Amino acid sequence: MDVPFFDCHSHNPSRQGELVIVQADVERMVTDDASSPAFSSFSVKNVSSGNCCSTLPRSNKSPISYISIGLHPWDVERFDINKVFNTFVNNLQNDENHHIVAIGECGLDKLCTTSLDLQREVFIKHVELSERFSLPVIVHCVKAMDELLRLRREMRPTLPWIWHGFRGKPQQMHQLLDAGMYISFGFRHNAQSIAECPVERMLFETDCDERPVSLLYEQTGISPKGIKIFFP
Ligand SMILES: [Zn+2]
Numbered sequence: 001m002d003v004p005f006f007d008c009h010s011h012n013p014s015r016q017g018e019l020v021i022v023q024a025d026v027e028r029m030v031t032d033d034a035s036s037p038a039f040s041s042f043s044v045k046n047v048s049s050g051n052c053c054s055t056l057p058r059s060n061k062s063p064i065s066y067i068s069i070g071l072h073p074w075d076v077e078r079f080d081i082n083k084v085f086n087t088f089v090n091n092l093q094n095d096e097n098h099h100i101v102a103i104g105e106c107g108l109d110k111l112c113t114t115s116l117d118l119q120r121e122v123f124i125k126h127v128e129l130s131e132r133f134s135l136p137v138i139v140h141c142v143k144a145m146d147e148l149l150r151l152r153r154e155m156r157p158t159l160p161w162i163w164h165g166f167r168g169k170p171q172q173m174h175q176l177l178d179a180g181m182y183i184s185f186g187f188r189h190n191a192q193s194i195a196e197c198p199v200e201r202m203l204f205e206t207d208c209d210e211r212p213v214s215l216l217y218e219q220t221g222i223s224p225k226g227i228k229i230f231f232p
Contacts, residue, residue, distance in 0.1 A: 003224040007213035008184050009138050009164045009205035018213050021102055024069045029087050068102035068138055070126055073109040073119050085125055092133045101231050103130040104138030105164055111142050127155055136160040136230045149179050160230060165207055170196045177201055187216060199226040
């Protein structure tokens with residue numbers, strides 16, 4: 001049976017033929033009727049269900065759109081946080097077909113001007129959603145690894161946290177792996193880190209890149225076998 005090329009984080013809803021978690025557009029989610037599901041914001045079919053999806057439990061639905069919902073740290077001050085989280089909860093509660101498969105991207109970013117206290121507060125709300133709805137978290141973290149790991153120790157999450165777009169060196173990666181995190185690599189990555197990452201803790205993503213994720217598997221020589229697919 002074919003193993004799908006899994007892309008755990010993409011902002012490009014027009015990609016076809018791969019198993020992709022697409023980032024939902026928060027702007028549209030909150031401006032549309034709050035009761036309308038996040039996936040209605042996607043008029044395009046995100047993933048065509050070829051046989052690549054036949055291994056999935058919900059393969060009977062075609063086409064399949066998988067999305068993640070979360071507030072990027074750079075967007076925290078643009079929105080009314082309570083309204084955003086009410087919309088998220090609404091969507092999660094009404095997501096009968098399980099289109100929402102992850103929380104995020106969300107996290108901590110010391111390059112953005114929003115105070116770290118506020119970022120932390122909002123990130124914690126995402127982690128709470130992750131635990132409540134049993135969904136993994138896609139983490140955006142820039143220059144705040146110690147803070148992230150400290151939060152992780154305090155919160156003791158039971159669901160996976162995926163560090164998205166990891167570009168660091170092996171030493172930094174091992175700290176994350178030791179803390180129980182998963183590592184998602186994009187086209188910009190440290191090759192030695194990929195070489196040292198156990199495949200069962202490794203993921204690939206295209207983020208804003210329009211190239212197919214299969215190219216990343218090809219370039220790195222990693223087989224999609226053994227790559228964990230996060231679905232409820
Ligand atoms: Zn992203």
